[in-house]
Amino acid sequence: MLDTRETIMTLARAIVQAHGYQGLSFRDLAKAVGIKSASIHYHFPTKADLGAALARRYGEDARATLDGFLAETSDPATLLRRYVAVFRRALENDNRMCMCGFMAAEHDDLPEAVKSEVRAFADINVAWLAQVLRLADPAADPTATEKRAFAIFAAIGGAQLAARSRGDIALFDSIVESYCATGLIPA
Amino acid sequence: MLDTRETIMTLARAIVQAHGYQGLSFRDLAKAVGIKSASIHYHFPTKADLGAALARRYGEDARATLDGFLAETSDPATLLRRYVAVFRRALENDNRMCMCGFMAAEHDDLPEAVKSEVRAFADINVAWLAQVLRLADPAADPTATEKRAFAIFAAIGGAQLAARSRGDIALFDSIVESYCATGLIPA
DNA sequence: ACCTGAACACCGTTCAAGT
DNA sequence: ACCTGAACACCGTTCAAGT
Numbered sequence: 001m002l003d004t005r006e007t008i009m010t011l012a013r014a015i016v017q018a019h020g021y022q023g024l025s026f027r028d029l030a031k032a033v034g035i036k037s038a039s040i041h042y043h044f045p046t047k048a049d050l051g052a053a054l055a056r057r058y059g060e061d062a063r064a065t066l067d068g069f070l071a072e073t074s075d076p077a078t079l080l081r082r083y084v085a086v087f088r089r090a091l092e093n094d095n096r097m098c099m100c101g102f103m104a105a106e107h108d109d110l111p112e113a114v115k116s117e118v119r120a121f122a123d124i125n126v127a128w129l130a131q132v133l134r135l136a137d138p139a140a141d142p143t144a145t146e147k148r149a150f151a152i153f154a155a156i157g158g159a160q161l162a163a164r165s166r167g168d169i170a171l172f173d174s175i176v177e178s179y180c181a182t183g184l185i186p187a
Numbered sequence: 188m189l190d191t192r193e194t195i196m197t198l199a200r201a202i203v204q205a206h207g208y209q210g211l212s213f214r215d216l217a218k219a220v221g222i223k224s225a226s227i228h229y230h231f232p233t234k235a236d237l238g239a240a241l242a243r244r245y246g247e248d249a250r251a252t253l254d255g256f257l258a259e260t261s262d263p264a265t266l267l268r269r270y271v272a273v274f275r276r277a278l279e280n281d282n283r284m285c286m287c288g289f290m291a292a293e294h295d296d297l298p299e300a301v302k303s304e305v306r307a308f309a310d311i312n313v314a315w316l317a318q319v320l321r322l323a324d325p326a327a328d329p330t331a332t333e334k335r336a337f338a339i340f341a342a343i344g345g346a347q348l349a350a351r352s353r354g355d356i357a358l359f360d361s362i363v364e365s366y367c368a369t370g371l372i373p374a
Numbered sequence: 375a376c377c378t379g380a381a382c383a384c385c386g387t388t389c390a391a392g393t
Numbered sequence: 394a395c396c397t398g399a400a401c402a403c404c405g406t407t408c409a410a411g412t
């Protein structure tokens with residue numbers, strides 16, 4: 001038996017991962033929750049409040065998941081494989097995509113509070129990737145490592161977007177294989 | 188003095204590159220054109236018709252641009268630099284992005300006729316990139332070359348998305364530099 | 375051939391009213 | 394504390410009516 005507020009957030013996340021922030025309708029969301037659309041506003045006064053809460057929680061969950069990986073192993077290749085698997089899982093879940101990736105496209109129509117959480121999500125990912133890259137090559141230049149981490153983050157997001165547009169998970173795998181083969185993602 | 192239909196398409200393209208297909212409003216578009224929203228429907232009966240026309244034209248224009256590059260040089264490094272510059276130009280234009288990249292995210296809410304044009308746009312890009320990769324390495328396995336072309340297309344789209352989310356063109360340049368340094372994009 | 379105003383069911387938001 | 398119905402200005406779409 002979940003809190004109404006938690007139910008709203010869980011269902012809203014799934015909607016945004018499929019339809020974006022612009023595609024999130026309070027009426028549809030309310031229907032899914034089983035209350036009226038005006039009641040959503042009791043828990044989240046505006047759509048901006050809901051969007052910011054969703055993006056913040058998304059980042060917190062990502063951080064927990066990624067730190068969980070680091071607690072289990074310090075083998076860079078394993079860690080990167082698990083990282084890629086997280087993005088694959090979104091596609092497996094009815095061809096959904098990273099919520100903040102979708103929001104990145106919607107940047108111009110995002111309230112400022114949502115924009116800053118989307119930025120924070122990217123920061124969490126890049127910081128974790130940089131940490132893993134340092135495990136693989138501790139002697140590397142820190143600035144170059146950070147750049148490389150951002151490149152991996154961006155490339156995996158692009159692979160997810162390309163695969164989503166065709167509804168083809170095999171394409172995601174194929175693109176990631178190329179990233180590994182060319183050396184963007186270290187094996 | 189442009190055709191009304193052409194004016195609609197030009198202004199609509201700029202809107203979709205900034206706000207997506209979902210963010211394209213007939214009322215806003217009509218205001219920009221200088222007619223009433225009901226009049227847009229005379230030229231494009233439904234939003235799906237307009238969206239499909241936009242995506243098709245976008246692909247035709249891309250093909251013309253890319254073939255123009257090939258007519259001027261057959262140096263792979265130069266061609267790839269020009270290809271990257273096309274995506275950079277969208278960001279330079281008020282932080283806009285590739286129209287079909289945005290539409291890829293909106294996949295679930297796209298009419299079928301628009302979806303197929305988005306797919307066709309990707310095909311045009313991948314075919315051109317594969318052609319350039321063959322210039323660089325004619326002996327390479329054709330299947331691997333095609334995979335590599337798709338990886339480059341996806342990665343550049345991801346770089347554009349990441350840079351857009353921060354409104355930071357320097358980040359786009361930095362990510363592309365990493366793609367070149369790691370060997371994903373051949374120099 | 376091209377445009378318009380008015381209507382329809384939708385959207386986020388507000389608010390007075392319920393329990 | 395939590396929910397609701399009704400209203401507001403918005404959305405794409407339709408259509409009869411204008412020129």
